[in-house]
Amino acid sequence: MSYKSTKSLDNRMDLPEIENRCKSFWAENNTYRYDNSRSREETFVIDTPPPTVSGSLHIGHIFSYTQTDVIARYQRMSGKTVFYPIGWDDNGLPTERRVQNYYNITCNPSLPYDPNFKPEHNEQDKSPRKEVSRKNFIEACETLTSSDEIVFENVFKNIGHSYDWNIKYTTIGAGSIKVSQESFIDLYEKGELHLMESPTMWDVTFQSAIAQAEVEDKEIQGFFHDIKFPIEGTDDYVVIATTRPEFLPACISIVAHPDDERYKKYFGKKVLVPLFDTPVEIVASDHAEMDKGTGIMMVCTFGDAADVAWWKQTGLPLKQIIGLDGCLLDVEFGKGAFVSNNPERANGFYKQLAGLSTKQAREKIVQLLRENNYLACEPRPLTHTVKFYEKGNLPLEFVTSRQWFITLQDKKDAMVAMGRKIKWKPEHMQYRYEEWVRGLNQDWCISRQRFFGVPFPVWYKLDDKGNADYEHPMLADRSQLPVDPMIDCPKGYTEAQRGQPNGFIGDKDIMDTWATSSLTPQIALEAAESDKLGLPFDIRPQAHDIIRTWAFYTIAKAMMHENTIPWKEILISGCILDPDRKKMSKSKGNVVTPQHLIDTYGADSIRYWASRARLGVDTAFEEQIMAQGKKLVNKIFNASKFVFTIVENSKLNGVSDYRKFITEPLDKAWQSKIYAMVKQATESFSTHDYATALDVIEKRFWDFCDNYLEIVKKRAYAPEDCSAVASLMETIDTFLRVFAPFCPFITEEVYQARPWAAATDKVSLHNVMWPQSSEYADIANADGALYDAVSAITAEIRKAKTAANVSQRTQVQKAVIAAPDASLNLIKEGLVDIRNVCGLQENALSFVSAAELAVNDIELDLTELPQKAS
């Protein structure tokens, strides 16, 4: 299929029309298709980040994704086939949350499937959420994500990203589930997985376990509560300051520093926990710091991570009072771990707390403490940082539950070593990775008590009483994958045995979304059905805020599965800051939508803006740069249009083998400048430094428009001159190719309209070769000095005219150039052009040999310039 532009460029540049033409041309020609027949050496393999489809794209996505696309386009033009997949990250909590809000529904797994339920957009509805079955909920997720994905796809196509849309995956798709489950089975067989019941960080909003990487600190308002703990059998007491008095019933130890003179006398004695009269020992440990709070603290199950460590270390009984919903459980004092010297009084107090949320319980218990004279003083306000799930809005709790863990803590050294085999760009991002690895203090909890995600390929046997045997999980056979244990049966069982004594149950949890995302290279290969490619890929582009998740987990999995690095290089993009230097994000409400910007400035201009920023450098959102990009696009169009007109009126019209006509010294000098530009740009691209490449190209392009084009204009009009025309053709041809990765639309439009295209030539510019040094063999060593000299003289004459307030078209009566003989001889080679561009009258130019000047020094004396005609 051929490109639909007219042969000549239209008078006005119509960007939306050009963009539409290009999009359909590329789609119909498979311009960006990955060629599986090429060897690995001839392939550039990218591990594209699948964007989360749980909302709208913002300009930050466009920014970093475009930078990758520029790199991909360069690689494609330099002769490689590019493996450039695109995926949508649609599984997991962000989607569930969006679905809950969008349809005003929530999942209740105990409900039966309702085949007639159709989710409807109901975001304004403030009534309680309608409860739907697990299957209905998953269907609602699928409905919404697939419509979200169309929006994303359109924006990415509108901005001109050159993905191979045939290699598309979603993280909830069957391929992703299969790969994730294979990964699970492989790690299980390698002994890297364990199912464990232990206190885990728990988000009460979403009611799921979460991993260390998803924890975020937040500053919140709280209170110090100074509580009197009576010493058992005395009238004495110690005052303990705590921010979480609701944990009093779960107190297991009282701790002070061994050197603390204030408390030495109490070690070994017991306190009676206020209200509950539980005897708890006062222990000496450097776990406590003397200068914090009152220097003496209570340990509860579990106020924080330190409490968990203490509990594990001491082996004291567990007093679990927080339930999965974040509310206080109904426990009874005098039973189990809940000892009391006065169970009746303890239960009386506790009954007022049971069922309350932690926040409500805190208020209630403060009231009870006050009424019973346990408060040493009124609560003192403080701001402190508390751990949150990054997507949650209530502090994390530590709750005991059964979860799947991947062993990571024993692999810190190996992970650091793997990280060092990867080339990080910018380099310092590697430190961030290593710091995270070294600070790792938990294994990776990969199970989530949610619904829309990858199920575990696991069932559990039930004994004759219907109790599950978690010690011996039954894993799916690889041939069964993808599998849903809530629907499919383990081998050797029938559906009728589900939930029955001596039967089985399926694992109802889903995997952490990162357990899937950490396999994006493998998932992309699965989607492409590629047998040629494998790990490592060439590059992983990503943002720095997910080094501890996406990069880290991907490196971990590649190491555990294949003992390799997942990619040779990782390119970390910066993020977009709003003009106040704050990070742009949806939650802050300062996001500008990409489509609006594309409509305003055109896709190429937005790409220009993104390409100007260097990798890893945060950039302020600056619309003026996009306006600048639009000027560049306009200039490319107009300069090309002008050259095309010249070509069409010349003897070289329709000649594709024009390069040999470049014979004039000035034209050759100019071509050597172009050659130097290509060389520099190529070198920059070899280290993925697209920004420097663009800088070099753009500078030379403006020089072309402002100077070279003006200099040779007159000569190019002359019908007998071929050198100038050929040089202009060559120049435009080269600029189109080097601008192509940055501005694919305007360059394609212009390229397709070039009058020197062979009639059969219907190839997209983006499948054309990046300029190769062999094309410039004859001028590789040519001297650009003549061009510099002519430019310098031109500039001087222009300056003189501006100073005289006259038009640049004013004819100069007399100009004297002083320079050493060598320079004069050089300059004389460009005499005609100097005269043309400067409006010098015949014989107006004279030369003075000035041996005292250096070779590059040229002095110009404009002695007679006409005054401005009034």
Place this chain on the structure above:
RNA sequence: GGGUGCUUAGCUCAGCUGGAAGAGCAUCUCGUUUACACCGAGAGGGUCGGGAGUUCGAACCUCUCAGCACCCACCA
């Protein structure tokens, strides 16, 4: 508390292994209608965050101080 990066013109940013401070925008002046008003020519504007050191020579190397941003840890 630990780490990383940044600080250059009014703004946004370049400036490679040390060798006469740069671009774009903005401002001001002038010009311009046969590629382009999404135009052109020019001008002004900086003690390169402060201080010390190394060097013939420092925006660049070393030390130090300050400010900004981000990451990690701690948080009774």
